[in-house]
Amino acid sequence: MEENLAELERDSVSAIAAATSPDELEAIRVRVLGRKGGALAEISKGMGKLAPEDRARLGKLLNQAKAAIESALESRTAEFESAALTARLDAEWLDLTLPPAGVKPGALHPLTQIQQEIEDLFRSMGFAVLDGPEVEDEFHNFDALNIPPDHPARDMQDTFWLTGGWLLRTHTSPVQVRGMERYPLPLRMIAPGRVFRNESVDASHEHTFYQLEGMMIDRDVSVGNLIYFMQTLLTEVFHQPATVRLRPGFFPFVEPGFELDIRCLICGGSGCAVCKHSGWVELLPCGLVNPNVLRMSNIDPDKWNGFAFGLGLTRLVMMRYAINDIRLLQSGDLRFLNQFS
Template identity: 70%
Template sequence: MLDSTLSELETRAVSLIEAAADAEALETARVEFLGRKGSLANIGKDMGKMAPEDRARVGKLLNAVKQNLESRYESRKAAFERAALDARLGGEWLDLTMPAPGARPGSLHPLTLIQKELEELFTSLGFAVVDGPEVETPWHNFDALNIPPSHPARDAQDTFWLEDTLLLRTHTSPVQVRAMEKFGAPLRIIAPGRVFRNEEVDASHEHTFYQLEGMMIDRDVSVAHMLYFMKSLLTAIFKKDVEVRLRPGFFPFVEPGFELDIQCLICGGPGCPVCKQSGWVELLPCGLVHPNVLRSGGIDPDEWSGFAFGLGLTRLVMMRYGIDDIRHLASGDLRFLQQF
């Protein structure tokens, strides 16, 4: 009795498996015959009621039917999977013989744009663009600039110290010393470049940022000369008059020293994170070159004088383009960079 039942079940199952039009119909057939509650599973449950001699015979027949159906199911399933893969690959087909579309057009970083503008401005005024190493000696970074060993800038909290008493330069001022040593006086130079300080990063501070130093050495140079060049610089960069203020400031390498601030161009004066809620941004520390600095560069201060300034190039870029967070500039985010 069970023999004929199994034979009929096998015939019907094979017919449904082979006739399945898609993977869903195939899965329905599998559940009906091979599932945990399917037809073969129900027959297997009834085998315990059979006589031992019938149980062995029916068990072998049941296993043979099950293996046949599973084999046919797996074969049909693989065929459907191949067809689905072929369809997907056909939709994603790529002709590798076609020429490449070419490199996507890029754009200059805003720091590069402003640096180029400043270089063009100062070269038109007779200044040379010079560069120096980012890994410096304490002599060029501190001593030659009249910064004594007791100065807080030499502390590990402000300076990245390396092996063999070297350090990552904290400003681009060492380039001024190297230029004096190499070229002597008279001298007109600017020195743009990357500098490093052990800063806590926030909207207006980074551990890696950019500055631009400038120096002019000649006979009888005065504060009036310095103000002329600073005004020319700001007018050229912002393409308009900006409100500035000049405050006395102490810097070991200039005497007298000044802080030239501009009114914050992000908030216009009320205060924001960029200007630390003050409405003003320190932009141009400047002053007349200290005699000790001239002597360190091999220039006689009794014969020559000059002015120097240090421009926060990164902050200038933020003011120019209305960038409210300094961290955008080093983020590498193409969405940000493609705006310029």
């Protein structure tokens, strides 16, 4: 039995050293050290038939053989693990001193790009760029713009009402009111910003979008002044003459009021979802400032007059870049936004 034990130890250690894979190593472990059917377990079963003094001596040899085999298994397992780690490091190696691949510089949103172009244009013509709060009070959003509580235009605004008489501004015209209250005359100003309307969302309507409103208050301002500035604006934005039409329109804060439409640049006027298949897109409500609006800001309409206009920045961007769905602009989809970087 001693010879069998010595031979088993030699053969096992040799087989362990010659193993070529972790699976092969595991098979050797089960065959030699397994509790059921393992070679050492079988030898251990026969020890009960030995004399006490032989049993003690053979037990000591059995434990030594088991320790030697387990040591060989542990050593060989460590070799396989080390080799696997080395192979993985070789396969996944990267130079951390190199800049990561695929990093692209950030870019301005197309809305921001167009807004900055228009701001630069109007600054060159002597206009100030003003800003105001997005959470407004009724006076600045409605009353000071000749829209009293019982005026039907309030229903047309689809307002998000908050508590305590506050609301999310439905246009950037309140900034014009604040400008007339704060700055001396004559006054030239534009007010770009985000506005909110409680309306259904589709290809050409959003509940959150961007506008740019402008105003000029001076002496002897006429419709001719208004048309000049609007033509200059559209020519600069589209980098080409734009086909427009001016038609009568009603707005409480201007009198007379006009709707300036632009021929749809998405479909060329043939009709699409953006222009509601009319071939035209409402772009620039405008007109001469209503005398009541001037009076509400303590301006004498017998001495001063002016024009005002409201521009849909979001729709302007759609026309500029031939975007057929307004929802893309605030979707956060990088595949869409990367076109403008």
